[in-house]
Amino acid sequence: MNPLTEHEIRSAFVNCTKGEASRLNVPRDLADRPWDDLDFLGWRDPQAPDRAYLAAELDGRPVAVALRSSGAASWQARRSICSLCVTTHTGGVSLLVAPLAGKAGKQGNSVGAYMCSDLACSLYVRGRKDVGTRLHESLTVEEKIGRTVANLTAFVAKVTA
Ligand SMILES: [Zn+2]
Numbered sequence: 001m002n003p004l005t006e007h008e009i010r011s012a013f014v015n016c017t018k019g020e021a022s023r024l025n026v027p028r029d030l031a032d033r034p035w036d037d038l039d040f041l042g043w044r045d046p047q048a049p050d051r052a053y054l055a056a057e058l059d060g061r062p063v064a065v066a067l068r069s070s071g072a073a074s075w076q077a078r079r080s081i082c083s084l085c086v087t088t089h090t091g092g093v094s095l096l097v098a099p100l101a102g103k104a105g106k107q108g109n110s111v112g113a114y115m116c117s118d119l120a121c122s123l124y125v126r127g128r129k130d131v132g133t134r135l136h137e138s139l140t141v142e143e144k145i146g147r148t149v150a151n152l153t154a155f156v157a158k159v160t161a
Pocket of ligand 1: 087
């Protein structure tokens with residue numbers, strides 16, 4: 001993906017207030033991120049580990065989504081599959097919940113999805129980050145990337161619907 005600036009990321013949040021978007025922690029090492037190998041940038045707030053964020057460029061526009069871990073149960077050490085990149089981890093998948101954009105979110109509505117806890121889906125798909133066990137799939141890396149982007153697009157569509 002194209003590198004995003006801090007300003008672009010903060011301006012792209014679809015499901016939090018402008019104030020929240022201006023205060024939340026954006027990674028300080030944006031210039032050093034492996035953008036060429038990223039389908040989206042995902043990170044956790046180092047000061048509030050239950051908060052996670054992702055930023056992507058969909059249809060040529062930056063989109064960012066604020067997420068929260070949905071409590072202890074999702075951290076159980078059992079094998080789970082990330083709904084974005086379809087990587088199987090033992091204990092490395094979290095149920096992350098995104099408030100819906102706009103009025104629906106203010107009324108407390110949200111959508112959840114199991115995702116790699118470190119949000120490094122792009123690197124797992126490309127084999128740049130290893131997991132203990134890997135599902136044997138006959139897909140090429142390109143096909144897995146396409147699937148990850150499609151899953152991410154579908155998730156963002158649910159948040160902004
Ligand atoms: Zn993943």
